[in-house]
């Protein structure tokens with residue numbers, strides 16, 4: 470089955486969100502997110518983006534659903550959320566159901582977990598979780614949502630082709646694109 474990859478941007482205090490939105494505005498970082506989650510090797514396929522219901526709701530209307538990707542929303546209230554989302558958006562009761570959906574759809578190339586906190590945590594503990602793509606913002610922001618602790622014995626920093634190593638700067642904010650690989654991932 471497809472591996473699960475996580476992608477997130479976190480600030481110095483590992484914050485990822487505040488008041489249902491992002492604490493920063495970083496256009497190039499957002500473009501990186503779009504490129505990473507959209508690009509496919511096989512042009513006949515698409516990637517899936519898996520997210521919690523609150524992350525789904527914080528996508529600005531003009532970008533929702535995220536284009537050229539299969540959007541999967543996780544909620545306890547599947548029927549209610551299904552009745553509100555546009556056609557084509559998949560709604561599941563948990564990460565395992567999202568994985569089952571992906572496994573049964575061969576037209577999905579990669580699965581990207583895009584937040585929020587509890588979905589990242591569940592995904593990190595999933596045997597198919599292969600990598601974490603973490604943008605490390607070199608500044609602290611007031612946040613109410615945080616990226617879970619990364620077990621650095623299991624997830625080791627690697628260099629990956631196509632992921633810039635050098636410092637990125639937007640306005641007065643600098644950040645690095647980092648990739649952590651799960652050395653125990655159960656992938657074929």
Ligand SMILES: NC(=O)c1ccc[n+]([C@@H]2O[C@H](COP(=O)([O-])OP(=O)(O)OC[C@H]3O[C@@H](n4cnc5c(N)ncnc54)[C@H](OP(=O)(O)O)[C@@H]3O)[C@@H](O)[C@H]2O)c1
Pocket residue numbers: 476477478479484485486487488489490491520521522523524525527543544545546562563564583584585586587588614
């Ligand atoms: N910086 C980043 O990279 C990044 C990425 C993503 C999000 N964010 C930020 O993070 C915040 C949103 O994240 P969040 O952690 O508050 O919420 P979230 O994880 O996006 O959504 C939480 C919701 O997901 C559903 N859910 C979670 N676990 C579930 C489970 N095991 N089974 C069924 N449903 C489950 C529940 O929906 P129901 O209540 O409908 O049952 C829950 O209320 C926003 O501020 C957003 O901007 C930042």
